[in-house]
Amino acid sequence: MSAIGTLNPGSSGVASLPTATRTAADDESSAGSSALTTPTLVEGVKVSLSGAAIAKSSSAGGSNRDIEESGLPENIQQLLKMIRKLQQQILEKKAQMAAVMADKRLSNEEKINKLAALRGAIAGLNSGLITANLALVKVMNQSGLTPDQNLKVGSLLTKS
Known part of the structure; x- marks a missing residue:
């Protein structure tokens, strides 16, 4: 059956817009891509590190190689790595505390609240550090390490 008097894009004198047919797969991918849009950046707390801290953090990637x-x-080895990680996290929390103290935009109440939260986090990390050190001593006693190996453990602990 044919229709009489219909206009198609070619006969109307108006340029047609290209239309794309969408499949269910296209709909799913476009829905996923809209959910993966770039988030807006919000400025937060700025922390400045000393030269020594920057040097230490740059070597952090291979810090457990020794x-x-x-x-x-x-x-x-796993306990030594855990101890180093906990020590690093404590240092990061202390740097965050210094940043909070230096932040002029915060009221005294906000500073007190943030510092209390950071102190609580440090207390938890210290507790984990003590537990890891006790576990290391226990494992070392059970492993029957040689005196050279004991010295090696001690030197690796002091490097952190």
């Missing part, structure tokens, strides 16, 4: 190459038993 532990891995120590030849110590695996369980001792």
Whole structure:
């Protein structure tokens, strides 16, 4: 059956817009891409690090290489890595505390609240650090390490 008197884009004198047919897969991908849009950036607390801290953080990627190459038993290596990680997290929380203290935009009440939260986090990390150190001592006693290995553990602990 044909229709008489209908206009198609070619006969109306108006340029047609290209239309794309969408499939269910296209709809799902476009829905996913709209959800993956770039979030807006919001400025937060700024922390400035000393030259020593910057140097230490730049070497943090390979900071456990000395532990891995120590030849110590695996369980001792894991505890040493955990201790280093906890020590690093404590240092980060202390830097955040310094940043809160230096932030002129915060009221005294806001500073007190943020510092209390950071102190609580540090207390939890310190508790974890103590537990990890006690576990390390226990494992070292059970492993029957040689005197050289004991010295190696001590030197790796002091490097952090």
